[in-house]
Every structure is written in structure tokens, then in C-alpha cells.
Amino acid sequence: AKGDALLLGITKASLSTESFISASSFQETTKVLTEASINGRVDYLRGLKENVIMGRLIPAGTGLGAYKRLTVDVQADPDDEDYDMDSVPADARADTAEASAVE
Structure with missing residues (x-):
């Protein structure tokens, strides 16, 4: 493998990241x-x-490997009229309420 050195000032280095949230x-x-x-x-x-x-x-950290293998399956859309909030576990309901409050 061959690489070239690239010297950037701190401003340019932070703005050239792949993540626009980090850059902002x-x-x-x-x-x-x-x-x-x-x-x-x-x-x-x-x-x-x-x-x-x-x-x-x-x-990062000791749980990173397990975290990367974690898959999330979305089973229902909370905006759907047929969505039954009673079928959602109590701990997940709290997250949904917090997310709605933030919006």
C-alpha cells in the first residue's frame, strides 16, 4: 500500500470529515x-x-462487536392509523413519547 501525506489546518481537517454532523x-x-x-x-x-x-x-468499547451485529426490526409505523400503542412494551413507549416531545 502506498499513501501520500496531506497536511490540513484544523478547520479544514474538521470540515473535511465524512460526517456533516461532526463537521457542523x-x-x-x-x-x-x-x-x-x-x-x-x-x-x-x-x-x-x-x-x-x-x-x-x-x-466504541467492549460491547462494540455485539452492537455491530445487532439488527433492529421495525414492526409498525407509529404514524399509521391502525397502530396499537398498547402493543408496544412500556420501555419502548417511553422512548416514543420522548422522541415525539423533541419534534
Whole structure:
């Protein structure tokens, strides 16, 4: 493998990250978020910084292997008229209520 050295200033280095959420936390927040929105970018939340910003578990630590193998199966859409909130476990219901309050 062959690599080339690239020296960037701290501003350019932070803005050149794959994650627009991480980049927006440093400088030019409005510009970074506006450009991401206009271009329809998706942030896959792969790094530490963007996961902390979003209030999620960070992808690091002793449980990382199990976390990466975890699959989430969405069984119902809460916006669906036929959605029965009573069928949702109590601990999941609290998360849904918090998410609705944030919106």
C-alpha cells in the first residue's frame, strides 16, 4: 500500500470529515448544515463525535462487536392509523413519547 501525506489546518481537517454532523459542530455550522440539506446528504453516524451529538451510544468499547451485529426490526409505523400503542412494551413507549416531545 502506498499513501501520500496531506497536511490540513484544523478547520479544514474538521470540515473535511465524512460526517456533516461532526463537521457542523466545529465551525460554519449554518453553512455545513444548509449544504447537507440542499444536497440531501445522509449521515450514517459512524464516528464518536456525531453519535455523542445525537445522544446515541458511541461505537466504541467492549460491547462494540455485539452492537455491530445487532439488527433492529421495525414492526409498525407509529404514524399509521391502525397502530396499537398498547402493543408496544412500556420501555419502548417511553422512548416514543420522548422522541415525539423533541419534534
